[in-house]
Amino acid sequence: MWAYSKKLQYPISIKNKDLKMAKYIITQFGGPNGELAASMRYISQRYTMPDEKGKALLTDIGTEELGHMEMVSTIVYQLTQGATIEEIKAAGLQGYYTEHGCSLYPVDANGVPFTAAYFAATGDPVADIAEDMAAEQKARAVYENLMDQTNDPDILAPLSFLRQREIVHYERFRELYEEYVKKYYQPDFNQKC
Amino acid sequence: MNVFQDNQSCFQPFFMPETNLEKNPKLFDPQEAIMLGNLFKDLYMTYHGFSNYCLQPQTKRQQALLEVQMYDFVAHEINLYLDMHPQNQRMVKLYTEYAKKAEEAKCQFEKEFGPLAVKDSHNTIPFQWVQGPWPWEYQC
Numbered sequence: 001m002w003a004y005s006k007k008l009q010y011p012i013s014i015k016n017k018d019l020k021m022a023k024y025i026i027t028q029f030g031g032p033n034g035e036l037a038a039s040m041r042y043i044s045q046r047y048t049m050p051d052e053k054g055k056a057l058l059t060d061i062g063t064e065e066l067g068h069m070e071m072v073s074t075i076v077y078q079l080t081q082g083a084t085i086e087e088i089k090a091a092g093l094q095g096y097y098t099e100h101g102c103s104l105y106p107v108d109a110n111g112v113p114f115t116a117a118y119f120a121a122t123g124d125p126v127a128d129i130a131e132d133m134a135a136e137q138k139a140r141a142v143y144e145n146l147m148d149q150t151n152d153p154d155i156l157a158p159l160s161f162l163r164q165r166e167i168v169h170y171e172r173f174r175e176l177y178e179e180y181v182k183k184y185y186q187p188d189f190n191q192k193c
Numbered sequence: 194m195n196v197f198q199d200n201q202s203c204f205q206p207f208f209m210p211e212t213n214l215e216k217n218p219k220l221f222d223p224q225e226a227i228m229l230g231n232l233f234k235d236l237y238m239t240y241h242g243f244s245n246y247c248l249q250p251q252t253k254r255q256q257a258l259l260e261v262q263m264y265d266f267v268a269h270e271i272n273l274y275l276d277m278h279p280q281n282q283r284m285v286k287l288y289t290e291y292a293k294k295a296e297e298a299k300c301q302f303e304k305e306f307g308p309l310a311v312k313d314s315h316n317t318i319p320f321q322w323v324q325g326p327w328p329w330e331y332q333c
Contacts, residue, residue, distance in 0.1 A: 006309045007258055008328045009266065010227065011248060056276040064269065074329040081331070144240055157246035164230030164237070168270070171236050175277045 002063070009067045010161045014078040014154040019091035021150050022079035023109065028072045028146070028162070030106025030114040033138040035072055035162075039065035041119035041135060045128045050184060054125060057176055058132075061169050068162055073104045075158055126185050129177045133170055140166035217283065218274070223291075227263040232270035257302040261309065264295035 028034045042062030049055045080102055088097050095111055106114035120131055143163035147156060219234040226232040228248055250256040268291040271284055278284065299309055307321050308314045314321040 003310060006322075006328060007262060010230065010262060011250070011255065011259060012329075013251075013255075013331050053277055053279070057273065060269075060273055060276055064273075070328065077329050078331055147240060153246060157248075160240070160246060161230035163240060167238055168231055168233065168236055168273070171233075172273050172277055 002066070008071055008074060009064070010071065010158055012071060012074050012078065012154075012158045014075065014152070016152060016154065017081065017083060017087070018079050018150070018152065018155070019083055019087050019093055021146075021152075021155060022076045023091055023093055023096070024149065025072060025079070025146055025155075025159075026076050026104075026107060027109040028139070028142060029069060029076065029104065031108030031112075031142070032118045033135065033142045034106070034108070034114075034118075035065050035069040035139075036106050036114055037118040038135060038139065039063075039069060040116065041121070042132065044119070044121045045132070048121070048123045048125070048128075050125050050180070053179070054129070054176060057172055061172065064165070064169075068165065071158055071162065075155065076104060079155070125180045126177070129173055129180055133173045133177060136166045136170035136173060140170070216281070220287075223263045223267045226270065227259070227266045232267055233274075254306050257298075257306060260298040261295065261302050264291055264298050267291045268295050 030036055039062050042058040042065060046055050046058035046062065049058060083102065085097075088094060096105075096107070099105070108114075119135070120128070122128055122131075140163055143159050143166065147159050147163070150156060220226070220232050221229060221234060221237070228246060229237060231237045248259060250259050268288060271288040271291060275281065275284055275288060303309060303313050307324055311322045
Protein backbone atom coordinates (compact mmCIF):
# COMPACT_ATOMS: atom_id res chain seq x y z
CA MET A 1 0.00 0.00 0.00
CA TRP A 2 1.18 3.50 -0.70
CA ALA A 3 0.05 6.64 1.07
CA TYR A 4 0.19 10.06 -0.59
CA SER A 5 1.82 12.97 1.16
CA LYS A 6 0.81 16.37 -0.22
CA LYS A 7 4.31 17.73 -0.69
CA LEU A 8 7.38 17.39 -2.89
CA GLN A 9 10.54 15.79 -1.56
CA TYR A 10 12.37 19.06 -2.35
CA PRO A 11 10.77 22.46 -2.98
CA ILE A 12 10.33 23.60 -6.59
CA SER A 13 9.14 27.01 -7.67
CA ILE A 14 10.22 28.06 -11.13
CA LYS A 15 9.45 31.68 -12.03
CA ASN A 16 10.44 31.78 -15.70
CA LYS A 17 8.79 29.87 -18.51
CA ASP A 18 11.22 27.79 -20.58
CA LEU A 19 9.53 25.48 -23.04
CA LYS A 20 12.74 24.20 -24.59
CA MET A 21 14.04 23.03 -21.22
CA ALA A 22 10.63 21.49 -20.49
CA LYS A 23 10.91 19.54 -23.73
CA TYR A 24 14.25 18.06 -22.64
CA ILE A 25 13.61 17.63 -18.91
CA ILE A 26 10.46 15.57 -19.61
CA THR A 27 12.77 12.69 -20.54
CA GLN A 28 13.45 12.23 -16.83
CA PHE A 29 9.72 11.54 -16.51
CA GLY A 30 9.10 9.22 -19.48
CA GLY A 31 12.52 8.51 -21.00
CA PRO A 32 14.70 5.38 -20.81
CA ASN A 33 16.65 6.68 -17.79
CA GLY A 34 13.78 8.55 -16.21
CA GLU A 35 12.08 8.30 -12.85
CA LEU A 36 9.02 6.41 -14.08
CA ALA A 37 11.26 3.63 -15.42
CA ALA A 38 13.28 3.74 -12.19
CA SER A 39 10.30 3.37 -9.87
CA MET A 40 8.67 0.64 -12.00
CA ARG A 41 12.01 -1.20 -12.24
CA TYR A 42 12.63 -1.34 -8.49
CA ILE A 43 9.05 -1.94 -7.48
CA SER A 44 8.79 -4.81 -9.99
CA GLN A 45 12.11 -6.39 -9.04
CA ARG A 46 11.62 -6.36 -5.28
CA TYR A 47 9.37 -9.44 -5.09
CA THR A 48 12.13 -11.86 -6.05
CA MET A 49 14.92 -10.39 -3.95
CA PRO A 50 16.51 -13.22 -1.95
CA ASP A 51 16.81 -11.44 1.40
CA GLU A 52 15.28 -8.77 3.60
CA LYS A 53 17.86 -6.13 2.68
CA GLY A 54 17.01 -6.38 -1.00
CA LYS A 55 13.26 -6.25 -0.42
CA ALA A 56 13.60 -3.26 1.88
CA LEU A 57 16.02 -1.31 -0.31
CA LEU A 58 14.09 -1.78 -3.56
CA THR A 59 10.82 -0.88 -1.84
CA ASP A 60 12.25 2.27 -0.29
CA ILE A 61 14.21 3.50 -3.31
CA GLY A 62 11.31 2.58 -5.63
CA THR A 63 9.04 4.67 -3.46
CA GLU A 64 11.43 7.62 -3.48
CA GLU A 65 11.57 7.42 -7.29
CA LEU A 66 7.80 7.88 -7.43
CA GLY A 67 8.42 11.12 -5.57
CA HIS A 68 11.10 12.04 -8.11
CA MET A 69 8.65 11.41 -10.93
CA GLU A 70 6.42 13.95 -9.22
CA MET A 71 9.31 16.41 -8.95
CA VAL A 72 10.24 16.10 -12.63
CA SER A 73 6.59 16.44 -13.63
CA THR A 74 6.35 19.54 -11.45
CA ILE A 75 9.37 21.10 -13.16
CA VAL A 76 7.84 20.47 -16.59
CA TYR A 77 4.44 21.73 -15.47
CA GLN A 78 5.84 24.96 -14.05
CA LEU A 79 8.12 25.57 -17.05
CA THR A 80 5.15 25.40 -19.40
CA GLN A 81 2.65 27.40 -17.33
CA GLY A 82 0.92 30.05 -19.44
CA ALA A 83 2.65 29.05 -22.69
CA THR A 84 1.23 30.60 -25.86
CA ILE A 85 0.79 28.74 -29.15
CA GLU A 86 3.64 30.82 -30.59
CA GLU A 87 5.95 29.74 -27.77
CA ILE A 88 4.90 26.10 -28.20
CA LYS A 89 5.71 26.33 -31.92
CA ALA A 90 9.04 28.04 -31.28
CA ALA A 91 10.09 25.26 -28.90
CA GLY A 92 9.14 22.56 -31.43
CA LEU A 93 6.42 21.21 -29.17
CA GLN A 94 3.55 21.20 -31.70
CA GLY A 95 3.57 17.42 -31.93
CA TYR A 96 3.36 17.08 -28.16
CA TYR A 97 0.70 19.79 -27.93
CA THR A 98 -1.39 18.08 -30.60
CA GLU A 99 -1.45 14.78 -28.76
CA HIS A 100 -1.40 15.92 -25.15
CA GLY A 101 -2.18 19.62 -24.86
CA CYS A 102 -0.34 20.98 -21.82
CA SER A 103 -0.85 17.81 -19.79
CA LEU A 104 1.95 15.61 -18.48
CA TYR A 105 2.56 12.52 -20.63
CA PRO A 106 5.62 10.30 -20.25
CA VAL A 107 7.85 10.76 -23.30
CA ASP A 108 11.58 11.20 -23.81
CA ALA A 109 13.31 14.34 -25.11
CA ASN A 110 12.46 13.30 -28.68
CA GLY A 111 8.78 12.71 -27.96
CA VAL A 112 9.04 8.89 -27.91
CA PRO A 113 6.43 7.52 -25.47
CA PHE A 114 7.39 5.53 -22.40
CA THR A 115 7.70 1.78 -22.73
CA ALA A 116 8.17 -0.96 -20.13
CA ALA A 117 10.98 -2.22 -22.36
CA TYR A 118 13.15 0.45 -20.69
CA PHE A 119 13.62 -1.80 -17.69
CA ALA A 120 14.13 -5.45 -16.86
CA ALA A 121 13.27 -7.86 -14.10
CA THR A 122 15.15 -11.12 -14.60
CA GLY A 123 14.46 -12.89 -11.31
CA ASP A 124 18.23 -13.08 -10.81
CA PRO A 125 19.28 -10.79 -7.95
CA VAL A 126 22.81 -10.20 -9.24
CA ALA A 127 21.57 -9.31 -12.73
CA ASP A 128 18.77 -7.10 -11.38
CA ILE A 129 20.94 -5.13 -8.96
CA ALA A 130 23.65 -4.72 -11.60
CA GLU A 131 20.99 -3.16 -13.84
CA ASP A 132 19.91 -0.89 -11.00
CA MET A 133 23.45 0.38 -10.47
CA ALA A 134 23.71 1.13 -14.20
CA ALA A 135 20.30 2.83 -14.15
CA GLU A 136 21.40 5.19 -11.38
CA GLN A 137 24.58 6.13 -13.25
CA LYS A 138 22.69 6.71 -16.51
CA ALA A 139 20.15 8.90 -14.74
CA ARG A 140 23.00 10.88 -13.14
CA ALA A 141 24.57 11.40 -16.57
CA VAL A 142 21.28 12.62 -18.03
CA TYR A 143 20.77 15.08 -15.16
CA GLU A 144 24.24 16.43 -15.89
CA ASN A 145 23.42 16.74 -19.60
CA LEU A 146 20.33 18.70 -18.61
CA MET A 147 22.26 20.92 -16.18
CA ASP A 148 24.66 21.81 -19.01
CA GLN A 149 21.77 23.41 -20.91
CA THR A 150 20.44 25.99 -18.45
CA ASN A 151 21.62 28.80 -16.17
CA ASP A 152 18.33 29.21 -14.33
CA PRO A 153 18.97 28.48 -10.63
CA ASP A 154 15.26 27.66 -10.17
CA ILE A 155 15.77 24.73 -12.56
CA LEU A 156 19.34 23.85 -11.60
CA ALA A 157 18.55 23.46 -7.89
CA PRO A 158 16.07 20.56 -8.23
CA LEU A 159 18.11 18.98 -11.06
CA SER A 160 21.17 19.08 -8.84
CA PHE A 161 19.21 17.57 -5.94
CA LEU A 162 17.92 14.76 -8.16
CA ARG A 163 21.40 14.12 -9.56
CA GLN A 164 22.77 13.77 -6.04
CA ARG A 165 20.05 11.22 -5.20
CA GLU A 166 21.29 9.00 -8.05
CA ILE A 167 24.74 9.01 -6.44
CA VAL A 168 23.39 7.94 -3.04
CA HIS A 169 21.14 5.26 -4.57
CA TYR A 170 24.05 3.94 -6.61
CA GLU A 171 26.08 3.52 -3.43
CA ARG A 172 23.29 1.60 -1.67
CA PHE A 173 22.82 -0.68 -4.69
CA ARG A 174 26.57 -1.19 -4.88
CA GLU A 175 26.63 -2.35 -1.26
CA LEU A 176 23.80 -4.79 -1.97
CA TYR A 177 25.47 -5.98 -5.18
CA GLU A 178 28.65 -6.87 -3.32
CA GLU A 179 26.72 -8.94 -0.82
CA TYR A 180 24.73 -10.69 -3.57
CA VAL A 181 27.78 -11.47 -5.65
CA LYS A 182 29.39 -13.16 -2.65
CA LYS A 183 26.23 -15.08 -1.73
CA TYR A 184 24.50 -15.86 -4.99
CA TYR A 185 26.86 -15.57 -7.94
CA GLN A 186 27.09 -19.33 -8.33
CA PRO A 187 26.10 -21.36 -11.35
CA ASP A 188 23.42 -23.38 -9.58
CA PHE A 189 21.72 -20.58 -7.67
CA ASN A 190 18.91 -20.24 -10.18
CA GLN A 191 18.05 -23.93 -10.01
CA LYS A 192 16.15 -23.52 -6.75
CA CYS A 193 13.16 -21.38 -7.47
CA MET B 194 36.30 4.50 -7.11
CA ASN B 195 36.96 2.42 -10.18
CA VAL B 196 34.78 -0.60 -10.81
CA PHE B 197 36.91 -1.62 -13.77
CA GLN B 198 39.89 -2.61 -11.67
CA ASP B 199 42.42 -4.39 -13.84
CA ASN B 200 44.21 -6.16 -11.03
CA GLN B 201 41.41 -8.70 -10.84
CA SER B 202 41.23 -11.78 -13.00
CA CYS B 203 38.59 -11.64 -15.72
CA PHE B 204 36.10 -14.06 -14.32
CA GLN B 205 36.30 -13.03 -10.73
CA PRO B 206 33.27 -11.05 -9.52
CA PHE B 207 34.14 -7.57 -8.41
CA PHE B 208 34.44 -6.89 -4.66
CA MET B 209 35.04 -3.62 -2.90
CA PRO B 210 37.16 -3.86 0.23
CA GLU B 211 35.22 -3.65 3.48
CA THR B 212 35.72 -0.14 4.77
CA ASN B 213 35.34 1.45 8.16
CA LEU B 214 33.52 4.36 6.57
CA GLU B 215 30.34 2.35 6.61
CA LYS B 216 30.47 1.83 10.34
CA ASN B 217 30.37 5.50 11.17
CA PRO B 218 29.41 7.68 8.21
CA LYS B 219 30.04 11.41 8.51
CA LEU B 220 26.81 13.32 8.07
CA PHE B 221 25.84 16.77 6.84
CA ASP B 222 23.58 18.94 8.99
CA PRO B 223 19.89 18.58 8.08
CA GLN B 224 19.95 22.08 6.51
CA GLU B 225 22.89 21.15 4.29
CA ALA B 226 21.55 17.68 3.53
CA ILE B 227 18.22 18.84 2.07
CA MET B 228 19.99 21.58 0.11
CA LEU B 229 22.48 19.14 -1.40
CA GLY B 230 20.26 16.07 -1.75
CA ASN B 231 22.77 13.98 0.21
CA LEU B 232 23.22 13.29 3.92
CA PHE B 233 26.56 11.48 3.59
CA LYS B 234 29.73 13.55 3.35
CA ASP B 235 31.70 10.66 1.86
CA LEU B 236 29.22 10.21 -0.98
CA TYR B 237 28.84 13.87 -1.90
CA MET B 238 30.06 14.74 -5.40
CA THR B 239 29.60 18.14 -7.03
CA TYR B 240 29.11 18.77 -10.73
CA HIS B 241 30.91 21.76 -12.25
CA GLY B 242 30.70 23.52 -8.92
CA PHE B 243 26.92 23.34 -9.00
CA SER B 244 25.07 21.82 -6.08
CA ASN B 245 25.15 24.75 -3.66
CA TYR B 246 21.70 26.18 -3.87
CA CYS B 247 20.32 28.12 -0.94
CA LEU B 248 16.75 27.26 -0.18
CA GLN B 249 14.99 30.55 0.45
CA PRO B 250 11.34 30.09 1.37
CA GLN B 251 9.26 33.08 0.27
CA THR B 252 6.27 32.51 2.52
CA LYS B 253 5.51 31.21 6.01
CA ARG B 254 3.89 28.22 4.37
CA GLN B 255 7.00 27.39 2.36
CA GLN B 256 9.12 27.81 5.48
CA ALA B 257 6.95 25.44 7.50
CA LEU B 258 6.88 22.94 4.64
CA LEU B 259 10.67 23.08 4.27
CA GLU B 260 11.02 22.00 7.91
CA VAL B 261 8.94 18.91 7.11
CA GLN B 262 10.83 18.24 3.88
CA MET B 263 14.17 18.60 5.67
CA TYR B 264 13.51 16.18 8.53
CA ASP B 265 11.67 13.76 6.25
CA PHE B 266 14.68 13.78 3.96
CA VAL B 267 17.20 13.09 6.71
CA ALA B 268 15.03 10.29 8.11
CA HIS B 269 14.66 8.83 4.60
CA GLU B 270 18.42 8.92 3.97
CA ILE B 271 19.01 7.09 7.25
CA ASN B 272 16.25 4.64 6.30
CA LEU B 273 18.06 3.74 3.06
CA TYR B 274 21.31 3.40 4.98
CA LEU B 275 19.68 1.12 7.54
CA ASP B 276 18.20 -1.07 4.80
CA MET B 277 21.79 -2.07 4.09
CA HIS B 278 23.18 -1.74 7.64
CA PRO B 279 20.32 -2.70 9.96
CA GLN B 280 22.70 -3.45 12.86
CA ASN B 281 24.09 0.08 13.15
CA GLN B 282 22.98 1.27 16.59
CA ARG B 283 23.98 4.89 16.16
CA MET B 284 22.00 5.16 12.93
CA VAL B 285 18.93 3.43 14.38
CA LYS B 286 19.00 5.96 17.21
CA LEU B 287 19.40 8.82 14.72
CA TYR B 288 16.51 7.47 12.67
CA THR B 289 14.09 7.55 15.57
CA GLU B 290 15.33 11.02 16.50
CA TYR B 291 14.76 12.47 13.02
CA ALA B 292 11.51 10.61 12.44
CA LYS B 293 10.25 12.29 15.62
CA LYS B 294 11.41 15.71 14.44
CA ALA B 295 9.72 15.11 11.09
CA GLU B 296 6.49 14.20 12.84
CA GLU B 297 6.65 17.35 14.98
CA ALA B 298 7.33 19.54 11.95
CA LYS B 299 4.41 17.90 10.15
CA CYS B 300 2.03 18.59 13.05
CA GLN B 301 3.22 22.19 13.19
CA PHE B 302 2.62 22.63 9.45
CA GLU B 303 -0.77 20.96 9.49
CA LYS B 304 -1.99 23.10 12.39
CA GLU B 305 -1.61 26.21 10.27
CA PHE B 306 -1.84 25.10 6.64
CA GLY B 307 -3.98 21.97 6.50
CA PRO B 308 -3.35 18.25 6.11
CA LEU B 309 -0.38 16.69 4.32
CA ALA B 310 -2.04 13.28 4.65
CA VAL B 311 -5.76 12.73 4.07
CA LYS B 312 -6.14 11.05 7.46
CA ASP B 313 -4.95 14.24 9.16
CA SER B 314 -8.01 16.14 7.90
CA HIS B 315 -10.19 17.60 10.63
CA ASN B 316 -13.92 17.28 11.02
CA THR B 317 -14.72 20.46 9.04
CA ILE B 318 -16.82 21.45 6.02
CA PRO B 319 -15.58 21.56 3.29
CA PHE B 320 -13.33 18.55 3.70
CA GLN B 321 -9.84 19.97 4.28
CA TRP B 322 -7.93 17.52 2.08
CA VAL B 323 -9.63 18.84 -1.05
CA GLN B 324 -8.15 22.32 -0.58
CA GLY B 325 -5.04 23.33 -2.55
CA PRO B 326 -2.41 24.29 -3.22
CA TRP B 327 -1.14 20.99 -4.63
CA PRO B 328 2.57 20.20 -4.59
CA TRP B 329 3.13 21.06 -8.25
CA GLU B 330 1.51 24.44 -8.01
CA TYR B 331 3.85 27.39 -7.94
CA GLN B 332 2.49 28.97 -4.78
CA CYS B 333 3.01 25.77 -2.82
